[in-house]
Amino acid sequence: DAGVTQSPTHLIKTRGQHVTLRCSPISGHKSVSWYQQVLGQGPQFIFQYYEKEERGRGNFPDRFSARQFPNYSSELNVNALLLGDSALYLCASIRSLAAYEQYFGPGTRLTVT
Amino acid sequence: GENVEQHPSTLSVQEGDSAVIKCTYSDSASNYFPWYKQELGKGPQLIIDIRSNVGEKKDQRIAVTLNKTAKHFSLHITETQPEDSAVYFCAGSSNAGGTSYGKLTFGQGTILTVHP
Numbered sequence: 001d002a003g004v005t006q007s008p009t010h011l012i013k014t015r016g017q018h019v020t021l022r023c024s025p026i027s028g029h030k031s032v033s034w035y036q037q038v039l040g041q042g043p044q045f046i047f048q049y050y051e052k053e054e055r056g057r058g059n060f061p062d063r064f065s066a067r068q069f070p071n072y073s074s075e076l077n078v079n080a081l082l083l084g085d086s087a088l089y090l091c092a093s094i095r096s097l098a099a100y101e102q103y104f105g106p107g108t109r110l111t112v113t
Numbered sequence: 114g115e116n117v118e119q120h121p122s123t124l125s126v127q128e129g130d131s132a133v134i135k136c137t138y139s140d141s142a143s144n145y146f147p148w149y150k151q152e153l154g155k156g157p158q159l160i161i162d163i164r165s166n167v168g169e170k171k172d173q174r175i176a177v178t179l180n181k182t183a184k185h186f187s188l189h190i191t192e193t194q195p196e197d198s199a200v201y202f203c204a205g206s207s208n209a210g211g212t213s214y215g216k217l218t219f220g221q222g223t224i225l226t227v228h229p
Contacts, residue, residue, distance in 0.1 A: 031213070033215045033216065042204075042219030042220055042222050043202075043219050045217060048215035048216060055213060055215060056212065058216070090156055092217075097213045098213070100145050100164070100206075102214075102215070103159060104149075104158070105156050106155055107156050
């Protein structure tokens with residue numbers, strides 16, 4: 001079985017642009033959580049989605065949005081990019097809403113110049 | 114909200130020695146505590162976890178202990194090997210109020226270096 005996949009691997013954007021990051025969870029998993037990991041820090045929770053509905057939101061501005069598709073894949077969108085948005089964006093795959101374990105993908109490295 | 118503190122920030126040991134990383138949490142409702150290992154250029158890998166109804170859990174060379182009263186939990190790695198070198202993160206989560214375990218609050222990480 002394939003693990004969690006994320007695309008693209010790396011991305012360079014300019015301030016003010018917008019970006020879309022993609023995630024496919026493990027087959028059979030119905031929920032994804034998104035995290036931002038700034039260099040040298042632990043990941044910070046952005047969103048959780050389950051069955052296409054938002055089930056949790058972290059302390060991030062409205063420039064951050066996400067959605068989940070019927071095949072359980074997910075997109076994270078960030079508008080009006082700031083230099084401070086430069087980070088590794090991680091997607092975690094979760095089997096169900098009652099499940100404990102989260103399995104992370106390799107992440108997308110976003111650099112904003 | 115939950116706050117997770119992790120110590121030490123760096124840890125250097127000789128191959129074969131034991132390594133201990135400690136975390137404290139602030140929210141008494143937290144009841145699930147996973148540990149992740151992150152190697153350079155990779156996403157975090159779940160290595161062990163513990164739920165609040167258990168005080169200790171062991172998996173080969175790795176063990177985790179939980180003290181709910183003191184609100185702290187620890188990762189113990191015995192017989193360390195060079196391939197154990199990585200950044201280790203503790204985290205906490207809660208399903209209080211009918212929420213899920215989908216939100217993890219992470220510690221700041223510990224850079225573990227195992228010298229051959």
